[in-house]
Amino acid sequence: MADNTGFSSVNYVKGKNVEFYKVLRQRVNGYFKEKNISRHANAAMVFKTICMVSLYIIPFVLILTLNIESWAVIGLWTLMGIGMAGCGLSVMHDANHGAYSKNPAVNSFIGKILIILAGNPANWRIQHNVLHHTYTNVTNYDEDIAPPPAILRFSPHTKRYKIHRFQHFYAYFFYGLMTITWFINKDYSQAMRYKKLDLLKTQGLTFKKHLRNIIVNKVVYAAIFIALPFWLSPASWYVTLSGYLLMQFLCGFILGIVFQPAHVVPTSTYPLPDKSGDIEADWAVSQMYNTANFAHESRLFSWYVGGLNYQVEHHLFPNICHIHYRKLSKIVKSTAEEFEVPYHSYATFMGALKEHTKMLYDLGNKDVAPAIH
Numbered sequence: 001m002a003d004n005t006g007f008s009s010v011n012y013v014k015g016k017n018v019e020f021y022k023v024l025r026q027r028v029n030g031y032f033k034e035k036n037i038s039r040h041a042n043a044a045m046v047f048k049t050i051c052m053v054s055l056y057i058i059p060f061v062l063i064l065t066l067n068i069e070s071w072a073v074i075g076l077w078t079l080m081g082i083g084m085a086g087c088g089l090s091v092m093h094d095a096n097h098g099a100y101s102k103n104p105a106v107n108s109f110i111g112k113i114l115i116i117l118a119g120n121p122a123n124w125r126i127q128h129n130v131l132h133h134t135y136t137n138v139t140n141y142d143e144d145i146a147p148p149p150a151i152l153r154f155s156p157h158t159k160r161y162k163i164h165r166f167q168h169f170y171a172y173f174f175y176g177l178m179t180i181t182w183f184i185n186k187d188y189s190q191a192m193r194y195k196k197l198d199l200l201k202t203q204g205l206t207f208k209k210h211l212r213n214i215i216v217n218k219v220v221y222a223a224i225f226i227a228l229p230f231w232l233s234p235a236s237w238y239v240t241l242s243g244y245l246l247m248q249f250l251c252g253f254i255l256g257i258v259f260q261p262a263h264v265v266p267t268s269t270y271p272l273p274d275k276s277g278d279i280e281a282d283w284a285v286s287q288m289y290n291t292a293n294f295a296h297e298s299r300l301f302s303w304y305v306g307g308l309n310y311q312v313e314h315h316l317f318p319n320i321c322h323i324h325y326r327k328l329s330k331i332v333k334s335t336a337e338e339f340e341v342p343y344h345s346y347a348t349f350m351g352a353l354k355e356h357t358k359m360l361y362d363l364g365n366k367d368v369a370p371a372i373h
Contacts, residue, residue: 010135010273012283020339021284021316027331028317039320041100048303049091053113055083060225063243064232073235077243081250084179087113088255090306090322096125099321115217116225117251118183122203122210123190130202133318137263137270137290138279145264147174154264156368157272164364168357175256176249183221183248187214261352262311265292265359267344285341287315292344293329294352301349302326312343 032039041049059076068076094100095110114121127143135141137155145154152171153164191214194200195207203210229240269289271279279286295301295309302309307322313329314322336343346352362368 008277010138010141011276011278012286013278013280014282016282017285017339017341018282020335020341021282023339024284024316024332024335027335028320028328031328031331038102039099039324040102041094041321042323045094045100045321045323049110052083052086052090056080056087056116057083059083060229063229063235067234069234069236071239073233073239074243074246077247078250081247082254084117084247084251085254086304086306088117088251089258089308090304092117092121093306093308094321096121097129097318099319116221118179118218118221118225118248120182120187120190120214120217122200122205122213123187123194125203126194126199127190129318130199133315134283136287136315137268139270139272144259145270153363154260155270156363157270160364160367167364168360171360172253172257175260176253178252178255180245180248180252183218187218257353258305258308261294261346261349261356262292262308263290264363265344265352265355266362267292267342267355268359284316288312288336288341288343291315292346292352292355294346295349296326296329296345297347298349309349312345 059079063073063076063080066073091100092111092113095107096114098104098107100107100110108121111121111125114124132142132144137145139145139155139157147154149158150161151163151174152167153160188211191200191207191210195210200207200210205213226244229244230237233240235243267289268291269286271281271286271290273279281289291311293310293312298309307325308314310322310325310329313320313325313332316332317328320328333343333345335341346355
């Protein structure tokens with residue numbers, strides 16, 4: 001990605017279909033103008049926000065206040081895990097993209113929900129907005145395809161180890177550890193790395209201020225969501241600990257199985273920059289090759305995952321609230337067909353997971369070299 005002096009960017013060199021994104025943006029802008037509606041959240045989105053936050057907070061309050069001493073309290077921790085993932089997928093995600101509201105202060109406030117999910121908003125925006133969305137599936141730039149290399153291999157351009165032969169069996173377990181690692185170590189390691197890459201300036205932060213924010217946030221989170229249950233819940237300490245770990249694992253697992261099938265699939269091309277740092281592709285066209293949708297017909301599923309089954313639309317228009325993606329998908333698909341640009345979509349969620357598992361197998365057992373456009 002870069003040396004210790006700062007971030008070295010990649011340039012997308014205009015290739016085929018350079019008019020695709022220009023025309024698509026005109027049509028999407030025309031849709032909002034014709035309908036006379038906002039690109040941001042509406043009443044339905046506000047209702048969803050209340051639902052997701054309630055699904056996370058109400059079970060927590062009940063854990064602290066109800067006289068439940070048995071393992072039955074695990075059910076409440078399970079609901080918290082589902083709500084925790086829902087807050088991340090459906091609420092915090094839009095806000096930290098600046099898509100929830102046209103008011104930056106509202107986005108900032110709602111984006112801070114990530115703090116009570118054990119994460120850090122500034123780190124998330126760098127990893128997700130600055131790196132993942134700009135350099136989707138570009139090895140050494142997109143951190144979403146950079147898991148611990150001794151455990152998982154998500155890119156054909158990284159070293160393959162013997163253990164990777166079995167990753168299609170064990171990868172899903174490690175997805176479940178995603179959010180607990182945010183709390184334990186990832187935020188600190190990312191802060192150090194982003195300092196070296198000089199990326200903290202994208203968030204208007206100095207390293208000292210950023211580190212202080214992380215520490216304060218972790219202390220507040222631990223006091224509320226770890227210390228309070230051990231102190232106030234009548235359940236035994238081992239039941240409380242089991243419940244908390246289950247909540248974290250369930251949330252991480254849900255996030256993993258929603259995000260990974262959108263990019264780590266056989267249709268992805270994993271573009272590589274040349275020695276000059278250029279990728280011979282238009283940015284938007286590269287997004288189309290390296291992103292996949294799934295389960296368009298499932299309204300309830302789409303509602304829960306924050307429209308992230310419409311990953312193509314999200315990557316092309318991350319600053320538009322996800323509640324619009326279903327209708328925008330028709331415009332995107334027809335425009336892609338017109339310009340002969342691929343529009344990858346799996347009919348079902350299970351179908352997407354099957355293809356993701358297949359890709360995990362291929363990456364673990366072969367030096368896969370996908371077709372480069």
